[in-house]
Amino acid sequence: MLALAALPAAAQADSVSAVRPTARGPFIVGAYAQGSFVVAHTYAIRHLANSHPTGVEVNLQRQTTGAADWHGWYRYPRLGLALTYYNFHNPQLGHVLAASPYISKSFSRGPRHDFNFRLGAGLAYLTNPYDRDTNHKNNIASSAFNATLQLRFEYDYALTPHLGLLMGLGLNHYSNGATTKPNFGANLPALVLGLNYHEQRNAPLANANAPAPADVGHNFLNFSASLGYKQRTESDLKKYVVNSVTAAVGRRINRKSNLLAGVEGFYDRSLKATLQDTTRAGLRQPDVKKLGAFVGHELLFGRLAFVSHLGFYVYAPYKSSTFYYERLGLKYHATDLLFGAVDLKIHRGAADVIEFKIGAKL
Structure with missing residues (x-):
């Protein structure tokens, strides 16, 4: 002591x-x-x-x-x-x-x-x-x-x-x-x-003033696609596939952060099944595809990033949810070009789907 x-x-x-x-x-x-x-x-x-x-x-x-x-x-x-x-x-x-x-x-x-x-x-x-x-x-x-x-x-x-x-x-x-x-x-x-x-309470530390990465202040493009699945109701045990594609432009603003803005399209097949159950015969069904625009932030830890997005649906003929959505996730760059991510898409605090994503940074 x-x-x-x-x-x-x-x-x-x-x-x-x-x-x-x-x-x-x-x-x-x-x-x-x-x-x-x-x-x-x-x-x-x-x-x-x-x-x-x-x-x-x-x-x-x-x-x-x-x-x-x-x-x-x-x-x-x-x-x-x-x-x-x-x-x-x-x-x-x-x-x-x-x-x-x-x-x-x-x-x-x-x-x-x-x-x-x-x-x-x-x-x-x-x-x-x-x-x-x-x-x-x-x-x-x-x-x-x-x-x-x-x-x-x-x-x-x-x-x-x-x-x-x-x-x-x-x-x-x-x-x-x-x-x-x-x-x-x-x-x-x-x-x-x-x-x-x-093992050792106070470890020797080094590199406290490491220089900022070379890409600070540089812009980049992200392109990605995701796959997820969800169950519609307790009585319907079928798993429905959910897809999305995303294009975004970003900028590394400092050592720890990227800012992004982009557009993305969604196709949730569970919505089609819901329409088939609820639409009267002979009536035209609205399009279940959606288009969103989002802004986001990535908190960087080397090749790993914590992702947070806020998006708004700009095209959503079938009003199945709120007009906005959130996304939280983890993203990992396997190389400078290729990355993978696991995201949780949310509507007003309620989970919508887990997205498994692959993409490229240019």
């Missing part, structure tokens, strides 16, 4: 240099307990918001050290993988297992403390999904495999040079993006308490 307390706060800053370190940073292993409750975010799931789920989590993190230029631009975040288990204590909901890669950004870091925000996304397995015959009350999730999103504020206090006490407040979200219905999704606010083992 005395040796830890005597470590000057400036030691970490003094270690920052222009030398590029090796890619491997010190690791942190954590084990935490979690307590939660199910948020009744819509009246339809109030009958399921009657228990207090409990869970455990183990995770492995690595401290970035400047091996990539973007490490310094974001003040050396940590990258990790969390494995989470929850018992809903509700026979309709059962249990959930989830794996979530994440990034942890520090707000305040000193010799004995670290206050950070953590954001992760991954895959979850729910043991008791909706079944029309055996589990019809579970309208939160109708598929075993779901996407998961983790948001968390964490405070780590050093008990010894290598052992830290962690306290956190966060949110776990589970949803299948409307690929199967019903799908109201689960939101679990969580109190977190546990321990972290630090």
Whole structure:
């Protein structure tokens, strides 16, 4: 404890240099307990918001050290993988297992403390999904495999040079993006308490003043196509294909951000099926294809980007949704030319479809 307390706060800053370190940073292993409750975010799931789920989590993190230029631009975040288990204590909901890669950004870091925000996304397995015959009350999730999103504020206090006490407040979200219905999704606010083992609490850092990328201030073009599928209603078990094509112009405005604007076309085959069920015989059916215009932002982490778009339908003869849409997603550049993305398209907070996208940047 005395040796830890005597470590000057400036030691970490003094270690920052222009030398590029090796890619491997010190690791942190954590084990935490979690307590939660199910948020009744819509009246339809109030009958399921009657228990207090409990869970455990183990995770492995690595401290970035400047091996990539973007490490310094974001003040050396940590990258990790969390494995989470929850018992809903509700026979309709059962249990959930989830794996979530994440990034942890520090707000305040000193010799004995670290206050950070953590954001992760991954895959979850729910043991008791909706079944029309055996589990019809579970309208939160109708598929075993779901996407998961983790948001968390964490405070780590050093008990010894290598052992830290962690306290956190966060949110776990589970949803299948409307690929199967019903799908109201689960939101679990969580109190977190546990321990972290630090291989090295204050890692040597470098490359803090890495030069800006050469493409800052340059324009580019993006062309992409996507494929998704969705279920129309609980009674119609068929999966309908949803396609889109996108053309956008963008500009890298600084080290961390791209701004974009573009147009895109959508073809949702579930809308055609709905029209066939609801239109009187002999009447002309409106076109279900839609054309949208959008503006967007990409938050850059090397080859990875967090994507957010706001779009408006400029051609939509069939009024099946709101006049605007949002999109959140992750995009990865495999090369300077080719990229892939997984996006969630949303209408007024409700998931519309998960889009699997490939494209090119010119």
